Amino acid sequence: MKDNEAAHKEEEHNIGYSTYLLVWISLVAFTSVTVTVAGINLGDYTLFIAMLIAAVKSSLVINIFMHVKFEDPIFKVFLTISGFTLLVIFILTFFDYFYR
Amino acid sequence: MANGTIAVSEKSFYEEGTTKKSTGIWSWLFSTDHKRIGLMYLIAITIFFFTAAWIGVFMRLELMEPGKTIMEAQTYNTLFTLHGVIMIFLFIIPGIPAVFGNFFLPLQLGAKDVAFPRLNLLSFWIYLVGAVLVLVSLFVKGGPIDTGWTFYIPYSVRTGTNVSLAIFAAFVLGFSSILTGLNFVTTVHRMRAPGMSYFKMPLFVWSTYATAWIQILATPVIGITILLVILERYFGVGIFDPALGGDPILFQHMFWIYSHPAVYIMILPAMGVVSEIIPTFARRTIFGYKAIAMSSLAIAFIGSLVWAHHMFTSGMSQTAVIIFSFLTFFVALPSAIKVFNWVATMYKGSIDPKPPFLWVMSFIFLFTIGGLTGLVLGALVTDIHLHDTYFVVAHFHYVMFGGTGTIFFAGLYYWFPKMTGKMYNMKLASFNAALFFVAFNTLYFPKFILGYMGMPRRYYDYLPEF
Numbered sequence: 289m290k291d292n293e294a295a296h297k298e299e300e301h302n303i304g305y306s307t308y309l310l311v312w313i314s315l316v317a318f319t320s321v322t323v324t325v326a327g328i329n330l331g332d333y334t335l336f337i338a339m340l341i342a343a344v345k346s347s348l349v350i351n352i353f354m355h356v357k358f359e360d361p362i363f364k365v366f367l368t369i370s371g372f373t374l375l376v377i378f379i380l381t382f383f384d385y386f387y388r
Numbered sequence: 389m390a391n392g393t394i395a396v397s398e399k400s401f402y403e404e405g406t407t408k409k410s411t412g413i414w415s416w417l418f419s420t421d422h423k424r425i426g427l428m429y430l431i432a433i434t435i436f437f438f439t440a441a442w443i444g445v446f447m448r449l450e451l452m453e454p455g456k457t458i459m460e461a462q463t464y465n466t467l468f469t470l471h472g473v474i475m476i477f478l479f480i481i482p483g484i485p486a487v488f489g490n491f492f493l494p495l496q497l498g499a500k501d502v503a504f505p506r507l508n509l510l511s512f513w514i515y516l517v518g519a520v521l522v523l524v525s526l527f528v529k530g531g532p533i534d535t536g537w538t539f540y541i542p543y544s545v546r547t548g549t550n551v552s553l554a555i556f557a558a559f560v561l562g563f564s565s566i567l568t569g570l571n572f573v574t575t576v577h578r579m580r581a582p583g584m585s586y587f588k589m590p591l592f593v594w595s596t597y598a599t600a601w602i603q604i605l606a607t608p609v610i611g612i613t614i615l616l617v618i619l620e621r622y623f624g625v626g627i628f629d630p631a632l633g634g635d636p637i638l639f640q641h642m643f644w645i646y647s648h649p650a651v652y653i654m655i656l657p658a659m660g661v662v663s664e665i666i667p668t669f670a671r672r673t674i675f676g677y678k679a680i681a682m683s684s685l686a687i688a689f690i691g692s693l694v695w696a697h698h699m700f701t702s703g704m705s706q707t708a709v710i711i712f713s714f715l716t717f718f719v720a721l722p723s724a725i726k727v728f729n730w731v732a733t734m735y736k737g738s739i740d741p742k743p744p745f746l747w748v749m750s751f752i753f754l755f756t757i758g759g760l761t762g763l764v765l766g767a768l769v770t771d772i773h774l775h776d777t778y779f780v781v782a783h784f785h786y787v788m789f790g791g792t793g794t795i796f797f798a799g800l801y802y803w804f805p806k807m808t809g810k811m812y813n814m815k816l817a818s819f820n821a822a823l824f825f826v827a828f829n830t831l832y833f834p835k836f837i838l839g840y841m842g843m844p845r846r847y848y849d850y851l852p853e854f
Contacts (some may be wrong), residue, residue, distance in 0.1 A: 294792055370605055376693060376694070377645060377692065379630070380693060380708070380715075381645075383694065384637070384704040384705050384707075384708035385705075386705075387705035387706070387707035
């Protein structure tokens, strides 16, 4: 029964080429934004903005290209915990860089 | 169908999970059976262990007397690097998960094999390729790596020795570790026998499961770091090299973001083995099952957040130093939960001091010393005095060799009859445990004292005061 449900789910969420293309164009666009922003002196915000753009890009890749958006909640729980750990690691690292 | 049944029954214990019956050396080298892969890891890991141990012996021989004894200073630098690289990447990280994890995790879960048997075999072969690359790096142009196993920048960028190939080998070995972790996580989630709920899983499985998560999440960080060092060496991209505007402390952050959790990759499975052995020989049910299971996950999580306690003297900000020192003390909590529960299990037990149990007793003593001296190093004030002295060497060996190494032997004695169908000589095995305990303390305890007196580590010779 479960297998059938899973098969059904997979069929239902067949992502079209147009979506993939759109995501790819967005990724390229975000990359050019990152490069442009790097040329502007935004002081302490430079890093924050670069990280924000990277986060948006990776969420697109994870959700659409890696199909996580359509997966079981357990995968989302694991990804959230891993992402949270990564965030804490970044914050702890910045305690060095911002106070050096 | 009938043929299939006969074919299965003809198979040995070591290839129950495989689809066909094969013979000879190929039935081992290309077997996807988790037990055979575990045994192949055991053979490979044993060879690397003895290789690195002999390197250690040569280092002690060099320091037998002041001045040059048997080798040049450069050879000594190479030897302590190789000792570290082999022991860490080829013995202690894969040690318990790859040998006992592969062999026993599916059996303890009631699964036929791990979730991805072919990936498991690939992981073994990647491990061998990594080992061969380490070997090749010794003989190609530039000579053996001399940076220490931590590959610190800027020296690792400047030295003419063969750093790139040696660290690329560590990069390759990382993939082997990730695949093993991936296999174990999936096996635990998908392959448990009917009725085997999470809180019915043996504690060895719990600890291997927590370890597998660290393997998956932390190992890519060292992979990226290694690639950046190689890029820095060949193209001078200026990420780490201060001469090019890079930040050498960033390297230390990235290195330890993996390498500190890596010490939990080493010790957590050992703690799982202890949680198996103590109830068996105390003849009591484990005390605090859930607390032990959850403390494995807690160690995996908190252990990921304390890496910079290796960097108190590196020049990072004082705010970070204080925060990391504070966080470090939290790791002691889940570790202590385990030790107290083990002791409580033995309380009023009917203890049968067979060899595996003797090794575990040895472990609790040595690991407690190693753990508590870790707090001495985690505390800011004392670390400034003890950093880069023999005290660190002693602490590390008490935790890793006294901890994981001892339990590797305990696990071997405990599971040897199950793995081979043979029993060893009890008296000899007990003597082995006792001899190890005495020899270990004789070798490593004086290093605490030397370190406290200020003797620096990684020196080829003695300073005048020693």
